[in-house]
Amino acid sequence: MIKKLQTEKELEQMARFAKALGHPIRLTILQHLEKQSCCFTGDFVDILPVAQSTVSQHIKELKDAGLIQGEINPPKVKYCINQENWDKAKALFCDFFDVDFTNSSCSI
Numbered sequence: 001m002i003k004k005l006q007t008e009k010e011l012e013q014m015a016r017f018a019k020a021l022g023h024p025i026r027l028t029i030l031q032h033l034e035k036q037s038c039c040f041t042g043d044f045v046d047i048l049p050v051a052q053s054t055v056s057q058h059i060k061e062l063k064d065a066g067l068i069q070g071e072i073n074p075p076k077v078k079y080c081i082n083q084e085n086w087d088k089a090k091a092l093f094c095d096f097f098d099v100d101f102t103n104s105s106c107s108i
Contacts (some may be wrong), residue, residue, distance in 0.1 A: 007090060016090040017085075020065035025050060025058045030081070033068065038080040 007013065020026060029044055036043070044055045059079060060066045066085040070077040 016065050017089040038078050040076045
């Protein structure tokens with residue numbers, strides 16, 4: 001029996017998180033933040049094989065999804081993981097992937 005996993009609002013938020021996580025560059029940014037705790041845009045430009053403008057677009061996507069946050073220290077912006085939303089994303093995905101399909105009768 002499949003339980004109702006999430007409310008519509010939670011599903012929309014999970015889809016937003018999934019979209020933000022759906023690119024290897026953004027995953028690399030998150031991995032780097034995990035190791036460094038915080039970084040500036042230039043730090044990402046140094047480790048990623050893309051232009052600064054592309055890095056900025058990926059940072060914007062992660063920030064818009066709420067997975068990272070930035071603190072303005074002119075002329076730079078310092079980024080870190082938004083721990084509250086990261087924990088929320090983990091909980092939503094854990095609930096979603098906790099569904100057991102082993103007894104599914106689908107046989108293709």
